[in-house]
Amino acid sequence: MKVLVLNSGSSSVKYQMIDPKKEECLAKGVVERIGMAGAMLTHKPKDREQVRLTGEILDHKVAIEYVMSILLSKNHGVIKDKNEISAVGHRVVHGGEAFSNSVMITSEVIKEIANCIEYAPLHNPANLKGIRATQAILPNIPEVAVFDTAFHQSMPMHAFIYGLPYVVYKRHGIRRYGFHGTSHLYVSDRAAKILKKPKDKLKIITCHLGNGSSIAAIKNGKSLDTSMGFTPLEGLLMGTRSGDLDPAVVLHIMNKEEMTMHEMNTMLNKHSGIQGLSGLSSDMREIEEVLDSNVQALLSHQVFCYRLKKYIGAYCAAMNGADAIVFTGGIGENSSVVRRDTLNEMQFFGIELDSRKNNKRENGEKEIQGKNSKVKILIIPTNEELVIARDTMAIVNKLN
Ligand code: ADP
Numbered sequence: 256m257k258v259l260v261l262n263s264g265s266s267s268v269k270y271q272m273i274d275p276k277k278e279e280c281l282a283k284g285v286v287e288r289i290g291m292a293g294a295m296l297t298h299k300p301k302d303r304e305q306v307r308l309t310g311e312i313l314d315h316k317v318a319i320e321y322v323m324s325i326l327l328s329k330n331h332g333v334i335k336d337k338n339e340i341s342a343v344g345h346r347v348v349h350g351g352e353a354f355s356n357s358v359m360i361t362s363e364v365i366k367e368i369a370n371c372i373e374y375a376p377l378h379n380p381a382n383l384k385g386i387r388a389t390q391a392i393l394p395n396i397p398e399v400a401v402f403d404t405a406f407h408q409s410m411p412m413h414a415f416i417y418g419l420p421y422v423v424y425k426r427h428g429i430r431r432y433g434f435h436g437t438s439h440l441y442v443s444d445r446a447a448k449i450l451k452k453p454k455d456k457l458k459i460i461t462c463h464l465g466n467g468s469s470i471a472a473i474k475n476g477k478s479l480d481t482s483m484g485f486t487p488l489e490g491l492l493m494g495t496r497s498g499d500l501d502p503a504v505v506l507h508i509m510n511k512e513e514m515t516m517h518e519m520n521t522m523l524n525k526h527s528g529i530q531g532l533s534g535l536s537s538d539m540r541e542i543e544e545v546l547d548s549n550v551q552a553l554l555s556h557q558v559f560c561y562r563l564k565k566y567i568g569a570y571c572a573a574m575n576g577a578d579a580i581v582f583t584g585g586i587g588e589n590s591s592v593v594r595r596d597t598l599n600e601m602q603f604f605g606i607e608l609d610s611r612k613n614n615k616r617e618n619g620e621k622e623i624q625g626k627n628s629k630v631k632i633l634i635i636p637t638n639e640e641l642v643i644a645r646d647t648m649a650i651v652n653k654l655n
Contacts, residue, residue, distance in 0.1 A: 257281065257339055258644040259326075261319070262346040263385025265377060266290060268318045272326060272333050272340075273644035280640070281333040282326065286318040294318075298325045306331050315381075316388035323392060343389050343398045344647030346437070346639070348378035350402030351428060357405065357646035359654070360386060360398040368400065374428070374485070397654065399647040406436030409477040414573075417485075431489075433481035435463045437639040439471040442581045445635045447476075449620060450579060458574040460567055463637065464593065465584035466494040466537065470563065472570035480573055482566055488523060491566065492559045494537035497527035499562070529555045539586045539593070546592070560596040567597070571604050579631040580606065588636055594623070598632065605629030 256276055262269040271283040284298035294312035299305040308325070312318050326332050334340065345360070349371040358364055365386065372379045382400075389398060407415075415431040416424060423429045439461045446461075447454035454476035462470045468491040471481040482490025482498075492498045500523075509519050530537035532555035535545070539559075542552045571577050586593055591614045598608045607628035612621065624632040 256341045256648060257334065258647045259340050259343045260346070260640045260643045260647070261343060261385050261389065262640075263315060263381050263388075265381045268315060268322065268385060270322050271640040271644075273640060275641070275644040275648040278641060283640075284322070284325070286312060286321055288312070289318050290314060296321050296325060298331055300331055300333055303331070314388075315384040316391060319385070319388045319392055337393060337396075340393065340396055342647045342651040343393060343396055344643040345382060345386055345389070345398060345400050346403070346643055347382045347400045348403045348434070349375035349432065350400075350404045350408075351432070352408070352430075354400070354402045354405050355408035357399055357401040357643075357650060359650055360400050364400060374432070397651050399643075399650050401437060401643040401646050403434045403436050404432045406440045407431075407433030407471070407478045407481050410480060414480040429485055431481070431484040433469070433471070433478065434483045434487045435467070435469045435471075435481075436478070437642040438463045438583060438637040439469075439473065439478065439481070441638055441642045442583045442635040443471075443473045443476070445620065446579050446581050446631075446633055449622070449633060449635075450631060452578075457578045458576055459579045459581060460570045460574075460577050461581045461583065462563060462567075462587050463584045464491075464563075464582065464586035464590075467496065468493050468563075468584065468586070470566045470570065472573050474574050480570065492532075492555070492562050493528045494539075495525050495528045495530045497523050497531070529559060532558060539590055543590065543592055556592070556596070560593055563593075563597045564601070567601070567606075568604065577604075577630050579633055581633045581635050583635050583637040588634055594632075606632070608632060 258273050258275055260271045260273055266289045268286045272281045274281060280301060282300040284296060286296045288294040289312050295307055295309045297307050312321060326334055347368055351371040351374060353367045368379055368383055417429060419429060442461050443459045444454060446459050447457055459473045461473060467487055469481055469483040470491060472479045488496050490498050505519060529542060533542055533552045535552055536542060542556055545552045546556060582594055594613055595608060598606055605628060607625035609623055609625040612623040620635050622631060622633055
């Protein structure tokens with residue numbers, strides 16, 4: 256069985272061809288700059304050279320046609336016929352309250368995804384473009400939608416509701432939804448396997464730290480709380496997003512600077528976070544290079560780690576302890592400095608890092624807690640595509 260996993264963004268389509276039984280990625284790649292000059296496809300088949308193609312790629316349909324032609328090509332392909340693809344799994348960012356699991360895509364499901372556009376105006380329209388293009392190109396192949404929000408639908412109401420008039424929840428669906436669900440699910444499942452314990456007996460804190468960052472409290476295999484909210488703006492400090500903020504600040508700045516809603520939105524999402532505080536970069540590697548010489552870069556690093564530490568403390572409280580803390584995402588997997596400065600002085604919680612293990616550069620999964628640490632500390636590279644392929648296979652197998 257082969258599953259094509261698609262992650263359609265506004266100007267890009269990322270893809271992986273996965274054999275979910277063997278849990279093997281046969282090829283992966285990305286089409287970038289869709290609809291712009293210099294559009295290109297980068298394709299990497301397993302154990303073979305990466306190739307790059309440029310061309311006029313005006314929309315998502317053309318992008319997915321490019322993907323299909325390279326997947327079928329003699330020199331760089333991994334299939335001989337379209338029908339070798341058993342199913343297509345689509346990443347969909349927002350499923351609102353309608354979806355707490357992955358689903359087979361039907362016309363009703365498409366309507367619901369469209370209904371959620373108001374919650375994710377940048378993402379859901381692009382996800383829908385990918386779905387519609389695939390339906391046109393691979394009309395007889397079943398398609399499954401896997402939602403970023405679905406895993407967090409298990410949050411209890413006291414964790415997801417905001418302290419606003421209840422009517423705004425009822426009328427407009429204003430609540431915490433949470434994101435990065437497939438990543439939190441994947442790494443918490445892997446953590447349970449590494450710890451050799453059933454996941455319904457574990458309390459795990461998962462830190463997904465990338466350009467966008469979120470943390471989740473996962474109790475007995477279910478998401479109990481997470482830091483991203485109604486949108487991916489809330490919570491931790493991020494590359495260019497502010498994270499938590501007094502809502503009155505927004506009103507005050509708009510008033511003082513005579514800013515429009517659009518301008519304010521841009522400031523909060525594109526010019527804040529590590530970028531805004533450091534005045535240098537949103538990229539953690541660039542920040543870490545100058546920690547000793549650039550005061551603002553150091554400040555952004557300190558704010559990032561301090562806020563993460565506070566959330567870890569809060570989630571220990573919410574779950575009455577934690578068995579494991581997991582780090583994933585570009586920063587979580589690679590930045591020993593962030594892990595060190597986040598977890599220092601947390602012995603009260605039974606959290607102690609082994610600095611030698613933390614500093615050792617090696618890829619893959621590893622345990623990095625000290626020998627007296629009551630809480631296991633794990634680095635687990637995430638694999639959202641594999642979760643999408645697994646869910647897609649499970650749903651399609653039920654059909655047969
Ligand atoms: P995305 O959210 O776009 O998927 P990633 O998970 O790839 O992002 O994470 C990107 C972040 O990871 C960037 O801030 C980058 O600087 C950081 N990062 C990647 N490698 C390292 C490293 N070796 N040390 C510190 N930060 C790193």
